[in-house]
Amino acid sequence: MKYLHLVWSALFRRKTRTVFTIISVIAAFLLFGLLDSVRDAFVGAAHSAAGASRMITTSKESFVISLPTSLLMRIQAVPGVSAVTYANWFGGYYQQPKNQLIAESVANNFFDLYPEMKLSPGELHAFHATRAGAVAGASLARRFGWKVGDKIPIQATIFPQKGGSNTWTFDLVGIYHVTDPQLKGEEGALFFNWDYFDQAAAFGGGTAGWYIERVANPKLADGVARAIDAISANSDHETKTESEDAFQTSFASQFANIGLLVGSIMGCVFFTLILLTGNTMAQAVRERIPELAILKTIGFSNRSVLSLVLAESVLLLALGGAIGLAIAGVAVGGIRAKLGPQIPMLPVGKQTWLLGVTLMVLIGLLVGALPARRGMRLRIVDALSGR
Amino acid sequence: MSPLVEIRNLSKVYTRGRQRIEVLHHVDLDIPQGDFLALMGPSGSGKTTLLNLIGGLDSPTEGTLCVAGRRIDQLGQSELARWRASNVGFVFQFYNLLPMLSASRNVELPLLLTKLPAAKRRSHAAVALELVGLADRATHKPGELSGGQQQRVAIARAIVSDPTLLVCDEPTGDLDRQSAVEVLTLLQRLNRDHGKTVVMVTHDPKAAEYASHTLHLDKGTLVEAARAADAAAS
Ligand SMILES: Nc1ncnc2c1ncn2[C@@H]1O[C@H](COP(=O)(O)OP(=O)(O)O)[C@@H](O)[C@H]1O
Ligand SMILES: [Mg+2]
Numbered sequence: 001m002k003y004l005h006l007v008w009s010a011l012f013r014r015k016t017r018t019v020f021t022i023i024s025v026i027a028a029f030l031l032f033g034l035l036d037s038v039r040d041a042f043v044g045a046a047h048s049a050a051g052a053s054r055m056i057t058t059s060k061e062s063f064v065i066s067l068p069t070s071l072l073m074r075i076q077a078v079p080g081v082s083a084v085t086y087a088n089w090f091g092g093y094y095q096q097p098k099n100q101l102i103a104e105s106v107a108n109n110f111f112d113l114y115p116e117m118k119l120s121p122g123e124l125h126a127f128h129a130t131r132a133g134a135v136a137g138a139s140l141a142r143r144f145g146w147k148v149g150d151k152i153p154i155q156a157t158i159f160p161q162k163g164g165s166n167t168w169t170f171d172l173v174g175i176y177h178v179t180d181p182q183l184k185g186e187e188g189a190l191f192f193n194w195d196y197f198d199q200a201a202a203f204g205g206g207t208a209g210w211y212i213e214r215v216a217n218p219k220l221a222d223g224v225a226r227a228i229d230a231i232s233a234n235s236d237h238e239t240k241t242e243s244e245d246a247f248q249t250s251f252a253s254q255f256a257n258i259g260l261l262v263g264s265i266m267g268c269v270f271f272t273l274i275l276l277t278g279n280t281m282a283q284a285v286r287e288r289i290p291e292l293a294i295l296k297t298i299g300f301s302n303r304s305v306l307s308l309v310l311a312e313s314v315l316l317l318a319l320g321g322a323i324g325l326a327i328a329g330v331a332v333g334g335i336r337a338k339l340g341p342q343i344p345m346l347p348v349g350k351q352t353w354l355l356g357v358t359l360m361v362l363i364g365l366l367v368g369a370l371p372a373r374r375g376m377r378l379r380i381v382d383a384l385s386g387r
Numbered sequence: 388m389s390p391l392v393e394i395r396n397l398s399k400v401y402t403r404g405r406q407r408i409e410v411l412h413h414v415d416l417d418i419p420q421g422d423f424l425a426l427m428g429p430s431g432s433g434k435t436t437l438l439n440l441i442g443g444l445d446s447p448t449e450g451t452l453c454v455a456g457r458r459i460d461q462l463g464q465s466e467l468a469r470w471r472a473s474n475v476g477f478v479f480q481f482y483n484l485l486p487m488l489s490a491s492r493n494v495e496l497p498l499l500l501t502k503l504p505a506a507k508r509r510s511h512a513a514v515a516l517e518l519v520g521l522a523d524r525a526t527h528k529p530g531e532l533s534g535g536q537q538q539r540v541a542i543a544r545a546i547v548s549d550p551t552l553l554v555c556d557e558p559t560g561d562l563d564r565q566s567a568v569e570v571l572t573l574l575q576r577l578n579r580d581h582g583k584t585v586v587m588v589t590h591d592p593k594a595a596e597y598a599s600h601t602l603h604l605d606k607g608t609l610v611e612a613a614r615a616a617d618a619a620a621s
Contacts, residue, residue: 012487
């Protein structure tokens with residue numbers, strides 16, 4: 001700590017150059033914070049206690065292909081399955097096409113399998129008793145200012161009603177809350193009765209988009225999944241059963257392999273950053289050779305000169321990185337407040353910071369290594385005489 | 388009493404690729420405790436090389452070098468670094484202060500290697516600056532000081548950890564007459580009043596007069612040991 005002023009003064013010896021370098025570090029870590037929050041939303045949202053014991057059965061070909069409802073009884077009969085429900089995707093928007101919704105028609109017992117979505121018994125009862133009833137997640141309701149009792153007109157993008165109308169009007173009978181911050185993303189959906197959809201839709205009724213099972217013992221999930229898929233083996237509707245984590249990841253991969261995409265973008269960004277900060281550090285040490293020689297003359301050991309230079313480059317990365325991540329945190333907060341939590345971004349959290357700080361230290365050490373070695377190895381008499 | 392610096396048969400050879408440059412040839416030299424020695428000689432004669440060896444900045448190719456009873460010719464790099472920290476102060480022609488640090492921070496540098504707490508380091512640095520007459524410039528950066536003042540800050544840095552030996556390589560080489568006189572008087576005071584043993588390389592016969600005697604180096608050999616007239620200095 002007593003060397004901090006040495007490191008600090010060395011870092012800001014060339015103010016302009018250091019400031020510009022720090023700005024690029026800020027930009028890199030800002031991007032890192034934003035992208036990591038997107039990736040976390042896809043990967044991290046699935047990590048729930050309920051999720052571990054939940055499995056999803058979809059068509060083996062693609063999750064957009066529906067399955068016959070006749071499977072319900074047969075899945076229920078598979079040993080190890082303690083509950084089954086099903087749901088169907090409903091594409092739609094509220095008022096304007098940019099307000100796309102996550103909406104599903106769900107079976108009666110759907111909420112039994114999603115205990116993290118908290119509904120009061122009264123609301124649950126009303127949901128079952130109201131043909132066109134719907135429940136919305138708290139953050140979705142907040143986004144559009146919906147209250148229980150409202151009539152909500154939703155424009156269908158796939159399924160018109162039997163009369164040909166694209167407008168489905170639901171009675172909002174309940175608002176559910178998700179308290180687990182990891183699962184906060186689940187608060188952005190709208191659910192309505194599968195029976196209503198089945199009867200009113202011009203097409204698409206009579207099927208289940210996917211089944212959701214709860215297994216009694218998550219450790220035996222693989223065997224249960226195989227038994228479920230065996231039911232439809234060699235039929236025209238072969239299934240694929242996975243634990244919920246895997247389902248959500250493959251759901252995301254239908255659009256793009258988010259992790260890979262984010263990873264390669266970050267790879268490019270950090271590669272550029274390494275070249276840039278590496279160059280700054282190399283210059284910084286080159287022009288300071290006589291000063292490092294003086295430190296050694298006074299009695300600083302080779303090791304302490306090495307550490308001083310490494311500390312300098314880690315400080316360079318840490319300053320920019322911390323500012324960048326802090327800005328990312330504010331930005332993500334702002335975006336979520338404006339667009340609502342259904343956009344796939346999680347707040348910049350501890351995990352992102354931990355990974356970010358690790359990256360700062362590693363990149364700092366990496367780009368400091370060669371200049372630091374040069375400083376460590378310099379011969380005093382040569383450096384003092386400018387050789 | 389044995390001398391503070393005892394040099395026997397000291398040689399230094401630099402090799403540049405195939406080239407062998409023998410810079411010092413079998414030098415013998417004793418420097419008593421409390422001496423103020425001026426080293427003169429033509430450019431390239433090996434003065435800096437000899438001074439660097441005495442100060443433990445480099446190791447000889449051959450011969451022995453004892454300072455305060457300790458053989459330093461065979462110490463490794465890190466041992467030498469530790470030895471320098473507690474035994475020698477250095478003053479160079481171009482001051483070599485750290486440009487980003489204030490005068491007092493520069494003077495404090497050697498104390499960072501000690502166990503002294505921050506407050507003690509600060510007060511020691513203040514005393515050293517006081518001693519060189521720059522107490523009022525403690526917060527100034529080197530760029531805000533004249534050459535002579537910078538050199539006096541460098542001298543404060545050299546003495547702050549209270550070493551017995553001061554080695555100065557052309558300390559007035561970059562200074563005007565007036566500043567040179569101030570610096571030389573200061574070195575003389577440190578020698579006389581504070582018992583520092585001073586070895587100073589210089590080109591300038593007038594500067595050498597401040598020393599208690601002068602040795603001449605020519606092509607790596609000590610050629611003549613002329614007692615300088617003490618009277619001329621005082
Ligand atoms: N590190 C070194 N490598 C090669 N040659 C050197 C080195 N240091 C000094 N020399 C050579 O040794 C000779 C004496 O140098 P130096 O001691 O600096 O002389 P002075 O200080 O008397 O001018 C010069 O010819 C110089 O070129
Ligand atoms: Mg010289």
